[in-house]
Amino acid sequence: MSHVVVIGGGPAGSTVATLLRRAGIDVAIYERATFPRAHVGESLLPATLAILDEIGVLDAVAAEGFTVKAGATMAWGNTSEPWSWYFRETNQRYPTSFQVWRPRFDQILLDHSRACGARVYENTPVRRVVFDDDRAIGVELQSGETIIADAVVDASGQQSLIANQKNLKVWDDFFKNLAVYGYFENCDHLDAPDDGNIFIESFEHGWVWKIPLADRRSSVGFVVDRDFGAAEIRKRGVDSFFADQLSATHRTKALIGDAHRTGDLNVTRDWSYVAREMAGPGFTLVGDAACFVDPLFSTGVHLAVSGAHLASALVVTEHDDPDLAAEARTTYERLYRTQYDHFHELARLFYAGNRGVDSYFWETRRITKDDRPPRQAFIRAVSGQAAIGYERSVLAHGELPEALTRAIEEQPAVETKPTPDRPRLADGLELIRTAVLGADRFERGYVVRGREREDVPVSPLIAHLVHRADGSKTLADHIENIARDNGITIDAAAAPLERAAELLTRDNVFV
Numbered sequence: 001m002s003h004v005v006v007i008g009g010g011p012a013g014s015t016v017a018t019l020l021r022r023a024g025i026d027v028a029i030y031e032r033a034t035f036p037r038a039h040v041g042e043s044l045l046p047a048t049l050a051i052l053d054e055i056g057v058l059d060a061v062a063a064e065g066f067t068v069k070a071g072a073t074m075a076w077g078n079t080s081e082p083w084s085w086y087f088r089e090t091n092q093r094y095p096t097s098f099q100v101w102r103p104r105f106d107q108i109l110l111d112h113s114r115a116c117g118a119r120v121y122e123n124t125p126v127r128r129v130v131f132d133d134d135r136a137i138g139v140e141l142q143s144g145e146t147i148i149a150d151a152v153v154d155a156s157g158q159q160s161l162i163a164n165q166k167n168l169k170v171w172d173d174f175f176k177n178l179a180v181y182g183y184f185e186n187c188d189h190l191d192a193p194d195d196g197n198i199f200i201e202s203f204e205h206g207w208v209w210k211i212p213l214a215d216r217r218s219s220v221g222f223v224v225d226r227d228f229g230a231a232e233i234r235k236r237g238v239d240s241f242f243a244d245q246l247s248a249t250h251r252t253k254a255l256i257g258d259a260h261r262t263g264d265l266n267v268t269r270d271w272s273y274v275a276r277e278m279a280g281p282g283f284t285l286v287g288d289a290a291c292f293v294d295p296l297f298s299t300g301v302h303l304a305v306s307g308a309h310l311a312s313a314l315v316v317t318e319h320d321d322p323d324l325a326a327e328a329r330t331t332y333e334r335l336y337r338t339q340y341d342h343f344h345e346l347a348r349l350f351y352a353g354n355r356g357v358d359s360y361f362w363e364t365r366r367i368t369k370d371d372r373p374p375r376q377a378f379i380r381a382v383s384g385q386a387a388i389g390y391e392r393s394v395l396a397h398g399e400l401p402e403a404l405t406r407a408i409e410e411q412p413a414v415e416t417k418p419t420p421d422r423p424r425l426a427d428g429l430e431l432i433r434t435a436v437l438g439a440d441r442f443e444r445g446y447v448v449r450g451r452e453r454e455d456v457p458v459s460p461l462i463a464h465l466v467h468r469a470d471g472s473k474t475l476a477d478h479i480e481n482i483a484r485d486n487g488i489t490i491d492a493a494a495a496p497l498e499r500a501a502e503l504l505t506r507d508n509v510f511v
Ligand SMILES: Cc1cc2nc3c(=O)[nH]c(=O)nc-3n(C[C@H](O)[C@H](O)[C@H](O)COP(=O)(O)OP(=O)(O)OC[C@H]3O[C@@H](n4cnc5c(N)ncnc54)[C@H](O)[C@@H]3O)c2cc1C
Pocket: 007, 008, 009, 010, 011, 012, 013, 030, 031, 032, 033, 037, 039, 040, 041, 042, 043, 044, 045, 124, 125, 126, 127, 155, 156, 157, 158, 159, 161, 179, 221, 268, 269, 270, 286, 287, 288, 289, 295, 298, 299, 300, 301, 302, 304
């Protein structure tokens, strides 16, 4: 049986370990801390809940009594009044998320991995990853012991063990900030229905978050330019710096009032980065070990757990189908970077200018190339997406599982375009055979690829349609020909092909 070492037991490490156990793979997590351990990053996205549900831990998280997060409220841009959005506007399946106490949340996920059969070694730091040429073959613990493994997953968070060891980190020049945060008791929260929302306020030197946690506790943190922050903290000390920033805000200071701070303030480097290489022979980087985006839209835990979903699929593929491993690694990076790029561009948009609210919505629509009304496009973008869009599943599998049909039906209606009489593949797009994400591994399959757009995976049946769609024949002719060539009835071919043509038209793949 294959043996996998996971470095780090945060959300990325525990999720990847649980998924690997489910695939029957032997997993050991080496975690340097003893849980529960402190961690920043309390505000979750609804798309994260879909993954927690999939790995069987959502009920335990929901039972914990964390604050229910309906959405976010921002005092940002050139409008004087704060503005809110709600996840339920675009997601009926997971209309809310949670504001979690990370020490407890991370412990629930790690305990779940253990219950699923992962061996968890806490208080066991890994010193380095052991390579034989460019293949990872195990890890060396701080104690000096070497553990040999078939695969190593680096989920060591910002410690980024492999990226540092191999000098892979590419820092983002735009996001070089510093965060100062602490926890307060008995703050006011926003008025209902926004009382569970994260509140974000921009001010002269940067922005501040206030996250309502259970028991009237709040997480409050400032993100400021690193040079400004470092110089001021050096000059006046962190407590006085924090107090000055707070007094420069309009609304946050009113919510905090004279609430009591518990514990010390924390200062942390808040620089965005992405690893030049996210996977190689025998190793995979995931979560903050692979990339980190400025926390404005609370995307870190989602990138960690959705990345874990992809990482587990990659490790399973390397084990079961080594011939596909290199291509699977390319697809892994492509899918991961697409999510990273979206979140990165969104944060950049908000940092770049003092716009009107509608303009943020329109710009988001442009960045994500989503045809929905601008406000919906924005909310979908900041809610996170599951690793494979639900609506794409019909293209990847040829038919839609019942649960996914429900999920699509629950989505607000999207403007539909009539399928063209004689469908043609849009200019600049091509059908490629490559590694595509399946249920729990990468598989050989087809995608439609074009510059500056996400790959659209298509099933072999639908690949026939894409391959033939040159504008010369009607959809009915294609269905008849594909049915004949594949030895299936026209009725069996018609349903998935008509639905696929509809979605491909909506996605501007067919014109
Ligand atoms: C200021 C700030 C605010 C943020 N706010 C949010 C937010 O509101 N919402 C959100 O979703 N995200 C937020 N984030 C991001 C979020 O904290 C991270 O993206 C998330 O924790 C990543 O999960 P992970 O599992 O990759 O890493 P981590 O959660 O950091 O876990 C890594 C684990 O690896 C262990 N480890 C490290 N080195 C070793 C080693 N050598 N050997 C063994 N174990 C090791 C660590 O002890 C740790 O437990 C914020 C980040 C910052 C900096």
